[in-house]
Amino acid sequence: MKQKQDSVKAWFASGSPWVWMNAGAVSIAVIMTIGLLALIAVRGLGHFWPANVLEATYSVPGETPKTLIGEEVQSEEVPRARLRSAGLPVPADGPELMTRELLKLGNRDLTGSDFSWVIGEWLSERRQPADLLVLERREWGNYYGYPVSLKQDGKQVADGATLMPELQARMQRVDDLYRQLNALEKKDIGGINHDLERLRLKERRLQLDGRLDAAAQADLASTRAELQAQYQGYEAQLGELRQAFNRDSLVVRDASGQQTEISLGKLVHAYQPNAMGYAAKFAFYFEKLWEFLSEDPREANTEGGIFPAIFGTVMMTLVMALIVTPFGVIAAVYLREYARQGLLTRVIRIAVNNLAGVPAIVYGVFGLGFFVYVLGGSIDRLFFPEALPAPTFGTPGLFWASLTLAILAVPVVIVATEEGLARIPRTVREGSLALGATKAETLWKIVLPMASPAIMTGLILAVARAAGEVAPLMLVGVVKLAPSLPVDGNYPYVHLDQKIMHLGFHIYDVGFQSPNVEAARPLVYATALLLVIVIALLNFSAIAIRNRLREKYKALEN
Incomplete structure (x- = not known):
């Protein structure tokens, strides 16, 4: 017995239990992380699969049976007493549990809602007809029904067996016209409007400076006339395209037998999933997935894509990295290489470490108060007086959002850089100085390159924290919808004063502010997965650069 106790004590003394405990904790954490990502992926990516459409007869006791057409979203078992308390005509006798199903019925413009809960036991004659049609519209969500006929300028051109092939051909034509319309509105007409606004500001600037003489007015009037002539030409093209865009229409019949005529210009997709x-479903799935990644959002962000949010997140993170890296490195170099190591330096280090624990929303309030109102307002008064009282930089935008995140993340870069500088042997510095190099040359050519892996580590941590922040961004530049990208073909090409979309804020908006919660739920999962992937790609890129630098300077460290 004593020998057994001694062996147990020896086992504990060896530290093996703690090793196994730590290994188990790490394994549980990894499994939970993978499980969470798998759940998000399944819930989010499954949204783009073209599910079959159900048609069934719904017979509520005491009411006239009606036909329902829609997609089966989820099913759950509910106590019979709970359904009775909700006012449903459920008989008291029978099984304790009943099935409640959520159907996506679409046709929101006709019925008022996309989704409806029904009692599964009251659904009968379930079927999936091959000719059931799903229309994904630019507004009002999906339409479910049967195709009746296809019209061109009000005249029927196809029905029956020829309808779907002709519909697909004309949908391709509509897609091409939509791209032309979008390019004309955003690029050409948008460029003219941008030039007209710049011309107005130039005139205002000349007026403020007292240089708006007759010659200047004549020159401005000539330029404005040229722009107006171009604008009129683009407007004529736009009118012709819109007329061609709305030429064709489709007549469809819903579950109640009501016929509706829908312009093909209002449709994004028309398909028969049951057939x-x-x-074909895999091809459609990847088409929808690409649309999600590359298109602008629609329907209060519950439909379409999230490309502006992806672009805004990546660009804001890159601008933040460009700001935070030099400031963090310079501060760390000063504290480690130049500052006198006394009480004041220790206090500064403590303050830097404490800054890392300040709540993010505090940085947002600081950014709004100082960067936007004080600094941005001063820039407007000094450099953009012609635009006042409309603000240019005195309003939340991309630059202020990036600068606020840089202030939030700079303590991480400072600490990581200082640790890297401290690991460089003193003999390396002394050897450089002994060969005649100055302290600045030693720092620039020897010390900083050797500390670059630590600098990249700090940048990785900064990106990981800043890219997922939402609270401060709500105050300093991120909005619900900003389909215009901060990079375009209009001078100065990069618009740091422009508001942007962000994946983190998009998740918050769609998940908690959407008027159509059921339609938005899958997009919350899909956007969350995409945000994790974007942050991971940014981090992996920085890690790859850090590893290359570490291998390059490993020999010098040894």
């Missing part, structure tokens, strides 16, 4: 094979 599609797996190959």
